[in-house]
Amino acid sequence: MDVMEKNSSYITLGQFLKLKDFVQSGGEAKHLIHTFSIQVNGEDDNRRGRKLYVGDEVVINGHKYVISDTNEDS
Incomplete structure (x- = not known):
């Protein structure tokens, strides 16, 4: 299982797909x-x-994948 770290209070599914290289752009998503x-x-x-x-x-x-806070200990 991968842990995804983020900096804001949320991330959209489209942004997540881009970060994990399932798509290259928002339009592609x-x-x-x-x-x-x-x-x-x-x-x-x-x-x-x-x-x-x-x-x-x-x-x-x-x-x-599990969404985690960058300040959290994994």
Whole structure:
């Protein structure tokens, strides 16, 4: 399992896809987000504007990530 660190109070699913190199740009995320199998906290979700907060679990095509705060000890 990978831990994703962030600096603001939330990150959008589209931004997360870019940071994890599933897409190269926001425009690409807009067009390709429906091609991925995505669950947020156990529920299917493919809204690129979905806000992800500390503690959220995201599974993309079987790869699990946990959103964490950069100040948190891992």
